[in-house]
Amino acid sequence: MRVTAVAGVVAVVVSVVAAFVLPYRGSAVASPRTVTLVALAASLWIGFSANRDAASRLEKIRRAFAVHGDEGRLLRDHWLVYVVVLFRLGMMLVGGLVVALWGSGPTFGIWFLIMGGLMIGLTWPTSRKTQLLLGRARALREDS
Numbered sequence: 001m002r003v004t005a006v007a008g009v010v011a012v013v014v015s016v017v018a019a020f021v022l023p024y025r026g027s028a029v030a031s032p033r034t035v036t037l038v039a040l041a042a043s044l045w046i047g048f049s050a051n052r053d054a055a056s057r058l059e060k061i062r063r064a065f066a067v068h069g070d071e072g073r074l075l076r077d078h079w080l081v082y083v084v085v086l087f088r089l090g091m092m093l094v095g096g097l098v099v100a101l102w103g104s105g106p107t108f109g110i111w112f113l114i115m116g117g118l119m120i121g122l123t124w125p126t127s128r129k130t131q132l133l134l135g136r137a138r139a140l141r142e143d144s
Helices: 002-021 032-068 071-102 106-122 127-143
Strands: none
Touching: 002 071, 002 106, 032 071, 032 106, 032 127, 071 106, 071 127
16 A cells, blocks of 8 residues: 555656646636636545545445455455545646646646645555554454
């Protein structure tokens, strides 16, 4: 999982560099302010709904673990949920690039990228989080 987390951090760094290196393109469809506001709304919705979606998916895999009892499968399923969360948070990075290249420019886009980077950082896998997942799943298995 940490390798996947490092890939998420690398995506943040690449996005920040791209925001400042790639030339500003402007938008022929909408004003820069409109592009920025749409990207902000989409980034916030995607980013903050990722937690709710992940909680729902984790509950499903814990319930499945209560039936099958295979810890390896539980951890694989947890990794898949983690990949989906990182993908969703990566969409916040895309929003930052959209703002940098077609919206209000890199000085505004960097804030989107920082927000996405912080949220990706908050998902960093730790032993404590893994033990908490296993403990909750085992407790659910013992209850059934």
